[in-house]
Amino acid sequence: MIKKTFYFGNPVYLSLKNAQLVIKLPEIVKNNTLPEGFKQTSEVTKPIEDIGVVVLDNKQITVTSGVLETLLENNCAIITCDSKSMPVGLMLPLYGNTTQNERFRQQLDASLPLTKQLWQQTIRAKIENQAVVLSECAGEEIKCMKVWAADVKSGDLDNLEARAAAYYWKNLFKIEGFTRDREGIPPNNLLNYGYAILRAVVARGLVISGLLPTLGIHHHNRYNAYCLADDIMEPYRPYVDRLVYGMVKKGLNYTELTKELKAQLLTIPTLETNISGKRSPLMVAVGQTTASLYKCFSGELRRIFYPEM
Template identity: 25%
Template sequence: MEQEALLPAPSEARIVEIGEAGRSISFAHGNIAIAGDEGVIERIPILEIAGMVVWCPGLSWSGSALAALSERGAGIVVCEPNYRSRMLSWPMSGRRWPGRIRAQMEMDGPFARHLLRGLAKARDDQRDAVLGAMGRGNALKALRKASKPTIGSSQMSRDRKQADVAKQIDRHYWPWLAGPGFRRDLLKEDGNAVINFAHTMLRVEATRAVHKAALHPSIGLGSGRGKGGLIDDLMLPYRPVVDLAAALLIATGQRKLDEAARAMIVRLFTAPMRGRRGLMQIRMGLEELALSLANCIESGKPMLEIRLPAIKDPSAIYDQMTDVRGQESERDDQVSGWG
């Protein structure tokens, strides 16, 4: 039996959060400095930063800080007060960038949609696994079966039918996952803010993966190319496990997003999880998926490799987020919270 490869330590890169007004961010001597009225609060080595999440007014940046983060490949996501992502900064660098962007732009529609169907199927399979682990069996399969196109139907009617079924699935999915009284509302600041933040963190990690693969985020795979963008496409297979993590926090009484909840969600992306081929991390899975997608686009062969965590016991996911062994030092390594 092969020995499982050791995973890199989660402390190799961290997500920096900034949530308090009046902060300023600068760069000098290889460090990002976060300062307030009282002076410099912390200096973070640029090599330790995987991305930044910001949701505060009155924030100022130096040009050198933005340039350093761009060179590092660290995306910046700006959120609303309810942690819903609203803006993404995108680093542009890398020798492979021009060739892969050209291949993305020249990709024909049927090939792109074939790749997207593969990502959507992986998401659906993971949703089934999540609901199965929660005791809901194959609750979504009947709804998805209704979305199968009839012979001779136009692309427009197929898209409309699938959109209607997607709305039905969303209407049932969250009450099944987070409790019968729960309703998904992006604008609410209750348990919905927990989900918003979890999705924002997934977006940060997907952004990082897309940049490392030298792909362009706005050239998506769907028929509305650029509508949701490649980052939304790449997020699809990993949404269910992130949804499950957020729902578990809500179920344990985490109705508001405090610093401890944010740290638990951040920990999810670098926690070792069981996959089909041994241990994995969501962060590593996204990077491998983005690289596989880039290879498919360049070669014209739809051989997409999607590595996902096995979802059998929800308590195992929760334990990964709430692991108290070295919790304080791990939190320092993974997340800086300002507010």
């Protein structure tokens, strides 16, 4: 079953009762003139086992320790946002797999040739998916993208990822002054938010598969706690790009990240993908990808399973 994404953008009380997430509005809780029976009927409860991602986007949200504990025990990713409503923090369970210690050791012992081959597969899949998005959305020529994808060598020593990215972003959003930059003009704000949601989904998948999200196969920034998540999410980024392109194409006002825009971006875990010849929601596909990555570290496989657009 696909896990649900919960977004809280208003003041709210979140507590735990009988393994259920209890959602209360503070204006009702604090109103002493209301009868107790009405207060209880105004509560909303949701099974915590059905939740995969929780986004907390308001400074007046109150969350009990019991809620956090139970969410993490159920392998939920918890995202906190800053004053600009951009994801700024990510909380994941420490123990996501029963054989975690063994899996950590296999990941740590991965050889350099193996990690280079895995990065080659990752970048090849990313460029191929970018080519599909560029063709479908912008109707651009993608022959060069196909060539670059086929020419990616072990470890991507020729940095074809950067070459493909330059061509891709130049031709996807034909908006005056647009370049793909975290601090750049819109729709960079939509891309940033979408990638943050995607990153949380991938990090969650890695933890469930018993892997260290910190230890990347390519990214090794000493200040980045999610290097492996940043590696593995690369072929999934085009799904976010296609979603954002559709939002821009509709003529929506995307200069500010409104709740309506965020609602569309929060559908990312449920976007349809095609992986191993079958259609799956993105969150399920990520689980297949991270499980196959572990099998590559353990020697059971030599190829990561990535979605094809």
